[in-house]
């Protein structure tokens with residue numbers, strides 16, 4: 001299958017590398033010229049769960065890419081619009097487009113650029129790090145769970161499901177919203193707290209208070225999801241939090257990577273979006289509102305003239 005990764009940073013390159021190892025014909029699309037050059041000159045260096053790989057891949061800006069069956073959107077959510085605009089010719093040529101980002105509302109952002117018949121949405125389970133231009137790492141086997149809402153898109157989507165030793169694309173339209181909200185519940189607690197403290201995932205493992213806090217944040221998100229009609233459950237999120245602390249403790253949550261890189265964070269599509277939807281649905285979300293304010297303030301302080 002021909003797959004273009006739109007936004008090939010830490011996770012996009014790890015997903016692209018994994019899908020290439022699984023036998024797909026993958027192109028990495030990005031705007032980072034140094035990363036594009038490094039991949040084209042030396043191949044993608046991918047430190048994976050089964051060893052270090054060098055994968056010969058073609059990388060380019062989205063406008064310069066070749067025709068694809070599937071485009072997987074892997075930018076930060078704040079860059080979705082710009083990225084999708086630059087992939088317009090591929091979308092007009094009929095490629096299916098899947099958001100596999102963190103956060104809420106990705107299918108709405110996609111719908112502004114992609115016809116419903118071509119629109120897939122889901123999220124990714126895979127911690128990834130950007131080590132250097134052309135070089136990423138992930139010690140886990142990745143998985144995207146995805147679905148679609150439109151009948152035509154649902155029919156086309158099934159062909160993209162695949163399972164290999166390196167990556168799973170799981171077509172689960174009945175569960176896609178549940179998985180996305182449960183992942184958002186995880187990220188609202190884990191990513192926002194890590195971004196504020198500067199600590200890795202494991203930093204919360206030994207503190208009962210910290211674990212109680214991220215569970216309470218996640219509980220607000222699950223309550224909003226349920227009030228909005230999504231069948232989200234509390235326990236899988238609590239299990240995911242505990243598993244991450246135990247198994248991926250060294251990982252720096254993507255929001256912390258953004259704070260350290262002085263880049264915009266995804267707080268608006270996580271805690272802030274939960275607070276907005278909670279207000280509309282009459283579900284209290286004081287913790288998410290507070291985290292949204294603090295992470296936004298932290299970004300402003302770091303990037304403005306306040307230090």
Ligand SMILES: NC(=O)C1=CN([C@@H]2O[C@H](COP(=O)(O)OP(=O)(O)OC[C@H]3O[C@@H](n4cnc5c(N)ncnc54)[C@H](OP(=O)(O)O)[C@@H]3O)[C@@H](O)[C@H]2O)C=CC1
Nearest residue numbers: 007009010011030031032075079082083101102127128254
């Ligand atoms: N990293 C992780 O472990 C995980 C991340 N996620 C989610 O995956 C998504 C991507 O995260 P991550 O890989 O960490 O982010 P990165 O910032 O590492 O990668 C995003 C990439 O997109 C590029 N980009 C920005 N604007 C455009 C554009 N207009 N067109 C094409 N490319 C563009 C960026 O280039 P430049 O650097 O020049 O801006 C960068 O290379 C997020 O939603 C995140 O929450 C989910 C699970 C785990």
Ligand SMILES: CC(C)(CO)C(=O)C(=O)O
Nearest residue numbers: 125126127252253254255
């Ligand atoms: C913490 C992690 C890796 C969980 O999959 C994540 O979603 C992120 O870094 O944004």
